[in-house]
Amino acid sequence: MLEIYTAALINGLLIGGVYALVALGLTLIYGVLHIVNFAHGSLLMVAMFAAWVLAEKAGVSPYAALPVVACGMFAVGWALYRYVIGRVSRGEDRAILLATLGVSVVLDNLFLAIFGGDTRQIEGDLTFAMWEVGPLLLAVPKVIAFGVSLVLAGGLWAFMARTDMGRAIRAVAKEPEGARLMGIRPERVFALAYGIGIGCLGAAGCLLLPSFFVSPHVGSVFVLVAFTIVVLGGMGSFPGAVVGGLLIGVTESLGGLVLGESLGPIGISLVFIAVLLLRPTGLFGAAR
Amino acid sequence: MSQFLRLSRRGALAGAATLAMPAIGGAQAAPVKVGLIHPVTGALAGAGGRCRAGGLMAIEDINAAGGIKSMGGAKLEAILGDAQGRPEIATQLVDQMAEAGAAGFTGCFASALGLAATQAAAKYNIPFSIDSGIADAITTRGLKNTFRFFPNNSTATADAMAALGALNKAAGSPAKTAVIVHEDSEFGTNSVKLQAAMLPGIGIEVKALLPHATPTRDFTNIVLRIKAEKPDIVLISNYENEYVLLARTLVQQRVDLVSTFSISGGGFNLKFAKEAPTVAENMIDFNHWHNPKDPRSVAFRKRVEAASGFYSWEHPFGYFAVKLLADAWERAGSADKERAIAALNGSTMADHFMPYGPTKFTNGQNSGAHPVALQIQKGDMTVIWPNEVSDAKAVFPRPKA
Numbered sequence: 001m002l003e004i005y006t007a008a009l010i011n012g013l014l015i016g017g018v019y020a021l022v023a024l025g026l027t028l029i030y031g032v033l034h035i036v037n038f039a040h041g042s043l044l045m046v047a048m049f050a051a052w053v054l055a056e057k058a059g060v061s062p063y064a065a066l067p068v069v070a071c072g073m074f075a076v077g078w079a080l081y082r083y084v085i086g087r088v089s090r091g092e093d094r095a096i097l098l099a100t101l102g103v104s105v106v107l108d109n110l111f112l113a114i115f116g117g118d119t120r121q122i123e124g125d126l127t128f129a130m131w132e133v134g135p136l137l138l139a140v141p142k143v144i145a146f147g148v149s150l151v152l153a154g155g156l157w158a159f160m161a162r163t164d165m166g167r168a169i170r171a172v173a174k175e176p177e178g179a180r181l182m183g184i185r186p187e188r189v190f191a192l193a194y195g196i197g198i199g200c201l202g203a204a205g206c207l208l209l210p211s212f213f214v215s216p217h218v219g220s221v222f223v224l225v226a227f228t229i230v231v232l233g234g235m236g237s238f239p240g241a242v243v244g245g246l247l248i249g250v251t252e253s254l255g256g257l258v259l260g261e262s263l264g265p266i267g268i269s270l271v272f273i274a275v276l277l278l279r280p281t282g283l284f285g286a287a288r
Numbered sequence: 289m290s291q292f293l294r295l296s297r298r299g300a301l302a303g304a305a306t307l308a309m310p311a312i313g314g315a316q317a318a319p320v321k322v323g324l325i326h327p328v329t330g331a332l333a334g335a336g337g338r339c340r341a342g343g344l345m346a347i348e349d350i351n352a353a354g355g356i357k358s359m360g361g362a363k364l365e366a367i368l369g370d371a372q373g374r375p376e377i378a379t380q381l382v383d384q385m386a387e388a389g390a391a392g393f394t395g396c397f398a399s400a401l402g403l404a405a406t407q408a409a410a411k412y413n414i415p416f417s418i419d420s421g422i423a424d425a426i427t428t429r430g431l432k433n434t435f436r437f438f439p440n441n442s443t444a445t446a447d448a449m450a451a452l453g454a455l456n457k458a459a460g461s462p463a464k465t466a467v468i469v470h471e472d473s474e475f476g477t478n479s480v481k482l483q484a485a486m487l488p489g490i491g492i493e494v495k496a497l498l499p500h501a502t503p504t505r506d507f508t509n510i511v512l513r514i515k516a517e518k519p520d521i522v523l524i525s526n527y528e529n530e531y532v533l534l535a536r537t538l539v540q541q542r543v544d545l546v547s548t549f550s551i552s553g554g555g556f557n558l559k560f561a562k563e564a565p566t567v568a569e570n571m572i573d574f575n576h577w578h579n580p581k582d583p584r585s586v587a588f589r590k591r592v593e594a595a596s597g598f599y600s601w602e603h604p605f606g607y608f609a610v611k612l613l614a615d616a617w618e619r620a621g622s623a624d625k626e627r628a629i630a631a632l633n634g635s636t637m638a639d640h641f642m643p644y645g646p647t648k649f650t651n652g653q654n655s656g657a658h659p660v661a662l663q664i665q666k667g668d669m670t671v672i673w674p675n676e677v678s679d680a681k682a683v684f685p686r687p688k689a
Contacts, residue, residue, distance in 0.1 A: 004509075004512050004513070004516060007508070007509075007512050008508075008509050008512070011506065011508045011509065015505065015506050056563075109329060112329060112333055116333065116334045116337060117330070117331065117332065117333030117334030117335070117336075117337065118334035118528070118559055118598075119334075119528045119529050119532055119555060119559075120559070120563060121532055121536075121563050121564055122563065123563065123564050123565065123566055123567070127536070127540075127566070128539060128540055128566065130540060130541075130542075137540065137541055137542065139508075139540055212505075212533070213529055213532055213533065215334075215529065216333075217330075217331050221503045221505060221529075222505075252505075253506075253508075253509060256509050256510075257509050257513075260499065261472075261498070261499060261500035261501060261504060261509065261510060262472040262499045262500060262501050264501075265501060
């Protein structure tokens with residue numbers, strides 16, 4: 001029995017790494033820019049389909065495709081904000097929310113029309129590669145996703161804390177008028193930051209595909225969890241996204257084992273409520 | 289905005305031809321309108337779209353062959369509706385299509401949609417030919433207008449257990465224990481109750497029932513629990529996404545099994561066989577399929593694959609649901625509701641390639657309809673039971689990894 005609990009704990013950490021990947025882009029968009037990005041799940045779906053098409057039609061491994069898909073998704077995110085969300089919303093939060101919802105509806109149905117509603121997957125070189133740790137078998141694609149999410153979180157944290165652009169993003173998010181007076185153009189910074197957040201989804205899509213499936217509705221499987229992680233970890237905190245992801249992953253895994261897979265997800269809500277009761281700004285959120 | 293579309297390419301061509309040429313014969317028989325109600329957006333869009341495609345193929349074939357001959361060659365005209373996976377939309381579509389003059393309906397892929405739509409159609413007493421939707425209740429509520437050419441859930445489960453028992457016995461009974469993994473809504477829970485009650489009757493002890501939510505994002509824990517139970521076979525009752533994840537995790541975690549067996553497995557199709565060949569190979573599913581020994585089925589599959597690249601059982605379902613209605617109108621010599629329903633009740637349609645024999649309806653259910661046991665072998669779908677229609681020998685137990 002101890003073996004199963006140990007396996008569930010480790011598996012929870014690995015799943016948490018995957019959740020963190022999806023949440024990293026969102027913590028920048030939602031946590032820093034305060035854009036309630038309803039299109040986050042749909043854009044994850046777009047990234048996963050991009051990786052799937054490259055793998056299925058061109059034989060390119062999702063890992064090899066990662067830089068291309070991430071850059072492509074950055075461009076998609078930047079253009080979406082610059083030419084759609086930014087223009088439609090004119091800076092109003094309510095309008096931004098509706099604009100991202102509209103983008104989500106269009107993307108979901110566009111991909112449904114192109115690819116149909118079926119579940120698609122790939123079998124690659126690493127699909128059945130397992131890392132044997134004692135009696136445990138750990139899926140290599142999940143271990144890779146876990147490692148990359150840590151690296152990506154560190155990179156994003158460094159970018160936001162140590163670069164001029166990171167400071168500009170934070171400045172615009174906090175005080176757009178003040179930033180404008182300092183010579184920063186908020187619209188450009190918002191588009192860039194939105195692009196970076198969606199670029200993260202590009203990486204997440206490539207890392208998810210080998211151990212998951214893709215369909216036009218796959219985004220909805222992850223997006224609610226991602227919002228939960230961002231709030232739980234602390235709005236805009238990259239370490240918070242990783243720790244929050246791991247916590248949710250472990251809670252879900254152990255909850256499934258103890259309460260059964262049907263009731264297990266209740267654990268996520270309980271942990272979420274408990275953390276916010278004790279730390280209203282989230283695990284790594286700055287005090288207001 | 290209207291939620292449905294009228295479509296008749298041949299009707300449009302016929303109309304153009306009428307304008308271009310002087311009238312040389314008598315008046316053209318009025319078209320017979322058929323309402324096709326399916327979820328073509330939302331989570332069920334793939335399967336719903338395939339049912340619709342099958343229905344449209346039937347309309348194309350019937351019209352190309354001269355329409356309903358006993359009605360002066362009346363052509364069929366499709367009215368398309370998107371139920372979006374929502375029963376209330378399916379009901380609205382019935383009302384709209386009835387208003388638009390639909391003489392019959394087919395649909396709706398999912399049982400929940402079919403239950404709602406048939407009830408709505410019963411108000412108008414318009415015949416409804418179910419194309420997919422396995423719930424017994426669709427035809428057991430006493431609705432006089434509702435007919436199902438295809439099998440219901442009770443038949444499917446009883447046949448599946450008979451098939452599993454026969455396959456196991458023929459192999460020397462290597463499967464003595466089972467674990468059942470199922471999704472925890474009405475579909476999975478009810479199916480599993482029936483299975484768990486029947487398995488001891490074929491000499492298989494149920495060691496555990498493992499329910500899971502939909503969606504479930506990871507099956508490692510469930511598979512670890514399966515490993516701990518050490519069953520000979522795993523029975524699966526869930527939807528497409530969870531089916532493929534569970535199947536993959538069973539291989540990843542190197543679970544040693546005699547076989548896997550599902551009933552109407554959500555993800556068990558030719559796409560799964562192509563995209564996940566390692567996982568899919570030798571998996572067994574008890575499901576709907578054509579009679580592979582009937583040459584018409586081979587031609588039909590090729591035609592679908594040439595048009596859309598992907599063939600599934602939903603295509604013949606959509607196809608023969610329309611054919612059943614057309615056969616009734618042909619026999620009745622009219623699209624009158626009462627006469628069509630009487631013709632359906634007395635239907636003996638044998639012009640099909642499903643392994644059912646001629647139709648014989650009892651309270652709206654075709655009593656000769658039976659699913660078959662399917663196995664993916666070398667990347668293709670094979671029928672392994674019953675022997676009369678099988679085109680491959682069962683790989684049971686499956687080879688050790």
